[in-house]
Amino acid sequence: MITPRKVLLALLCVVSFVLILRSFRDPEVPGAPGYRPVKKISEEEDEAIANSARKTPPQGRAQLPLGASPTAPLRERLRYQFPYEIENRFPAYIWQTWKYNPASFWFDEDLRGPEASWTEMHPGFTHEVIPDDTQQHLIKYLYGSVPEVFEAYDSLPLSVMKADFFRYLVLLARGGVYSDIDTSALKPAHTWLPEELDRSTIGFIVGIEADPDRDDWHDWYSRRLQFCQWTFVSKPGHPILRDMVAYVTENALRMKKAGILKVGKMDKTVMEFTGPGAWTDSIFRYFNNPEYFNIQPGDKNITYEDFSHQTTHRKVGDVVVLPITSFSPGVGQMGAGDTDDPMAFVKHNFGGTWKTDPSL
Numbered sequence: 001m002i003t004p005r006k007v008l009l010a011l012l013c014v015v016s017f018v019l020i021l022r023s024f025r026d027p028e029v030p031g032a033p034g035y036r037p038v039k040k041i042s043e044e045e046d047e048a049i050a051n052s053a054r055k056t057p058p059q060g061r062a063q064l065p066l067g068a069s070p071t072a073p074l075r076e077r078l079r080y081q082f083p084y085e086i087e088n089r090f091p092a093y094i095w096q097t098w099k100y101n102p103a104s105f106w107f108d109e110d111l112r113g114p115e116a117s118w119t120e121m122h123p124g125f126t127h128e129v130i131p132d133d134t135q136q137h138l139i140k141y142l143y144g145s146v147p148e149v150f151e152a153y154d155s156l157p158l159s160v161m162k163a164d165f166f167r168y169l170v171l172l173a174r175g176g177v178y179s180d181i182d183t184s185a186l187k188p189a190h191t192w193l194p195e196e197l198d199r200s201t202i203g204f205i206v207g208i209e210a211d212p213d214r215d216d217w218h219d220w221y222s223r224r225l226q227f228c229q230w231t232f233v234s235k236p237g238h239p240i241l242r243d244m245v246a247y248v249t250e251n252a253l254r255m256k257k258a259g260i261l262k263v264g265k266m267d268k269t270v271m272e273f274t275g276p277g278a279w280t281d282s283i284f285r286y287f288n289n290p291e292y293f294n295i296q297p298g299d300k301n302i303t304y305e306d307f308s309h310q311t312t313h314r315k316v317g318d319v320v321v322l323p324i325t326s327f328s329p330g331v332g333q334m335g336a337g338d339t340d341d342p343m344a345f346v347k348h349n350f351g352g353t354w355k356t357d358p359s360l
Contacts, residue, residue: 029092029124032190034199036089038126041174045141074148075246081145082172084237086203086318091236092125093176094118094189097163101131114184114349121185129181132159135166142173149245152252156274157263164274167229168244175236182349183231186329192233192345193320194313203318204240205233206283207327207346209276211308211334222277225304228327229279231346239292240319244282248274286319293317309335312343 026036039047068080100106102115119127130138136154143149153169156162167178177189192205209228210221217224234241251273255261271277286292287302307314310323322345325337329344339347 026089028089029190032092032122032124032188034090034190034193035092035125037124038091038093038174038176040126041128041138074146074249075242077146078149078172078242078245079237081143082237082242084203084235084239084242086235087200088235089199090177090189090233091175092122093174094122094125094127095167095170095174095176095178096127096129096181097132097135097166098129098181099132101134102129104131111181114182117184117186118179121188125177125189130166130170135162139166139169142169148253149249152249152256155252155256155261157261157266158270160270161274164229164270165245165248167232168241168248171232171234171236172238172241172245173236175234175238177233178231179346180230180348183327184347184349185345186339186347187345189233189345192322192326197313197315197320201318202315202320203235204238205320205322207231207322208307208310208324209328211304211310211324213308213334222271222275223280223304225280225307226276227280227283227321229276230348231327239289240282240286243285244279247278247282283319287316311335 029035029037068077070077072080096115096118098107098111100108102112115129119125139153140150143153149169153162153165156165171178179185193199193202207228208225209230210223210226212221212224251268252261255266255268260266266273269275269277284302288295302316306316307321310321311325312323314321323343324331324334325341325343327346327348328334328336329339329341329347330336337344
């Protein structure tokens, strides 16, 4: 017989169980729901070195390591090394890259304000600005178990390609927010999603860069609708990033083997190799992949038409797509709002002067 006492005891058990489960979850950055605190990458590396030094060499017969075989396909090894756990909170990293560290005398003065905006908007986050002379070391540390990834990165002939590849690599391995150094944070990252969205069901946040609804769009952009890669957010191991890292690695090593991984010799442009064209294709591949989505016979593919003229958030599986206003406010075209628009989160100052190089 069910009595009020039994009901009360059952409720207490449920509450206790929920509290116990929560206690095992990652802590949360105060005031930033959905984000967990993280150490600086240099501290993480120091700890890894110290822990490795303390390990006792195995006695007797060596055991084979568990996990993906070194001969397994690249995507399988990336999946093993960087598992995707959607229920976890986003790591509270802000990742940026530039020629010099902000502490350097040579750091550009006109970038100090934008760079500082990310720190000011994100108390409790770990803000990493990785200078060019440190990127190689960091990639080697993160991808030591997948050496062809480092080989591909190290072989890229242009700094812009390495900068593109770096953002995919670091967020696949560690997650967080990536944003170009010439961007300014207008709102903190934890506010980019509406409160009613359950963060444990979201693993990737991307914005629309371009939505040129005109006949000559191909004269200006690589895709009819282009996703932004100067700012995006991911949990570690997301399949979009895994696909992008594999795509760049495979093409870089293919061209290297053919002797054409050189400026003016490559069979892919920056846009189609490491840039927004390839990035956009990878996202659409994910949206239409039956491994991740319940796609039935006769279902229509997700295309640019599903996002064109979008003015608010749209959730597709575990991905949230933001409108063009979010990362391109004030551009004065393609329906983008101004920087005071409620959906404006990041301002891009468009410092990509590499695009004027005729060799690209």
